[in-house]
Amino acid sequence: MEAKLILENGSVFSGEAFGYLDTQVGEVVFNTGMTGYQEVLTDPSYCGQIIVMTYPLIGNYGINLDDFESTGIKAKGLIVREKCAFSSNFRSEFELEQFLKQNKIMGIEGIDTRALTRIIRSSGTMRGIITTDDLSEGQIQTLIEGYSNKGAVYSVCTKVVEHFAGSRTENNAHPKSAKKIALIDYGAKTNILRELIERNCDVTLYPAWTKAEEILSDQPDLVFLSNGPGNPEDLIAEIQELKKLIGVKPVVGICLGHQLIALASDGETSKLKFGHRGCNHPVKDLGKNRVYITSQNHGYCVTKMPKDFEVTHINVNDGSVEGMRHTLLPVFSVQFHPEASPGPRESDYLFDEFIAYAE
Known part of the structure; x- marks a missing residue:
């Protein structure tokens, strides 16, 4: 069946529909990874977005039950x-x-994804509609203007507090790192949890809206802020709670967690023109003087460093901040995803550095 992608700038692409046939509106973004479509689709950070895969052939290795990054697909298309x-x-x-x-x-195939990606790179990320219906101009305008992703974090995070015991097998590579971790879930990828459990951490997963007092009452050794979707500036209440944790407990973060640390410390974030999404982005660790290939998925970045923070990692492509550390307090975060799988695993050393901050 014929389907269309209608962008808010008026561009229209035609293709063939597959999957579940339904009209959807979302933010149209592109991912440059050659593999990992299952992890991308189930990554909560893609909530509210329609994903364009730049690699031309998708679906060749199928889907399995082991590689989910959440309970199901979180993307819109x-x-x-x-x-x-x-x-x-x-x-x-x-x-x-x-x-x-x-x-x-819903999915669409047969679209010139190269041309579509060039439009997004030139004009910036924009809203779009995928549909099999013949929509009027009024219907298109209503759908585009009605799109909002402000509540994305609350729709994808856990709704209850959950506990996960660390792995204590004989072959455990990190037998001495049994630390109590408070993982605040803004849309956490499952592999963050796996990495912590494999390092013998006892992890308590908290909903995004959890009060600082509740977390502190459990006396964690470390507060870990997860990735997640949307604009970090929308999480006003969560930023206020985070301010109560910084300086009281060691705090580390990934992606959205990194941005929230910056905002809670009086830094600033801004939206990137078309974001960084894929598993082939070079990042330089300034302390190690080494470049790592990383997996990324974010549309915002830190543009004003908070006071008393230093940059630890930078994006080689555009020079944006990819990591930062407080010079006085135990606070450290990165913008990219060291837990990425499939994709580069060379930056998973950061989980050992995160845990080293634990009291």
Whole structure:
């Protein structure tokens, strides 16, 4: 069935619909990864977004039950050049289209994703509609203007406090790191939890809106701020709670957590023109004088460093801040995703550095 992508600047792309047929509106973004479409679709940071995969063939290795980054698809839609109908991989348990149908997510194939990506790079990230319907100008305007992603964090984070015991196997590579971690969930990827558990940490997962007093009453060794979707400046109440934690407990963060640390410390964040999304972004660790290939997924970045913070990592492509550390307090954060999988794993050393901040 014919489907269309309608951008807010008036551009229209035609293709073939697959997955669950339904009109959706979201922020249209592109991801440059050659693999990882399952992790991308289930990453809570993509909540409210329609994802364009720049790699032309998607679905060739199927979907399995082990590589989810959350309970299901969190994106609003998927756009690909060519959808592979039949996967070929020993781990595949079902096909991409079946996965989209089960999660009631629409996909479009046959679109010139190179041309679409060039438009986003030139004009910036914009809202768009994917549909099989013949919409009027009025309907298009209503859908575009009605789109908001402000409540994204609250829709994807845990709704109850959960506890996860650390792994204590004989072959555990980190047997001495049994620390009590308070992980505040703004849309945490499952692999953050896996990395902490593998390092024998006892992790308590808290909803985004949890009060600082509740977290402190549990006496954690470290407060860990997760990734998540949306504009960090929208989380006004969460920033105020974070201010009560910084300086009282060691605090570390990834992605949205990094941005929230900056805002809670009187820094500033701004929206990037088209964001950083993919698993091939070079970042320089200034302390180690070494460049790492990283996985990234963010549309905002820290543009004004807070007082008494120093830059620890920078993006090689555009020079944006990718990591920062407080010079006096135990506070450290990075913008990229050291827990990324599939993708580069060379920066997972940062989890050992995060845990080293624990009391």
